[in-house]
Amino acid sequence: SFAADHVINDERGFRRCVGEAVAAARAGHIATIGITPTEPAVGFGYICADGPAEIDGAPSARKVESFVEKPTLDVAQQYVASGDYLWNAGMFIARADVLIDELRKSEPELTDQIEELAAVWDEPEKRGPAVDRIWPQLKKIAIDYSVAEPAAERGRLVVVPGDFDWDDVGDFSAVAKLHNQGRSDRLAILGDGGTVLADSSAGVVISQSKRIISLVGVKDIVVVDTPDALLVTTTEQAQRVKQVVDAIRRSGNSDVL
Incomplete structure (x- = not known):
């Protein structure tokens, strides 16, 4: 899952990070790519990275200690100075079964509704009525809150630091x-x-x-x-x-x- 509104000029560096994230996902983790901060930006959430995740094929991957909301300038300066924090760019790589498993632990009702939709998705005559009935009832919640943060608490989330040229076209x-x-x-x-x-x-x-x-x-x-x-x-x-x-x-x- 990647945002549509960003610019990445260093394609080679980006591909390397995605490759490591895929290796981590295949090993059963939920992986995210955290951007190495270039300034104490207050417009981004931050990821607090812990020690090495020790995953084959993902030598740069680190365990995620926590997600942090958009900070004040003073706090952002402390984050950048520590070297332990990365920008949360909203990039997630995971196997579908792992994603559903983690979602069920934190949002069981939402997971049931998603699986009900999935069960009829390949049947056009059933899909339309199911979407009309279920979609308006789905809880609107970001993947950060529904999956990433709970997965980090359970030690199932890892981050691959990305030092490639990246810009969020968010404002x-x-x-x-x-x-x-x-x-x-x-x-x-x-x-x-x-x-x-x-x-x-x-x-x-x-x-x-x-x-x-x-x-x-x-x-x-x-x-x-x-x-x-x-x-x-x-x-x-x-x-x-x-x-x-x-x-x-x-x-x-x-x-x-």
């Missing part, structure tokens, strides 16, 4: 960094609808309207201009956009989302 700050090739003194302009006039400014502008956007002397700016809504923030605060989206949804103005 507009990441978009700016990718398009500006890591430089903080550049302005990335995406979209071909509007006109952007910039003077001594850096960050990212995503324009989907016909408006003229003028930026003067602003750094780390994020502007997303669409025909029906305008977002202005900074690369530092880009992770908080989700809170704005939630507030708009609660206000009943979901037509702009």
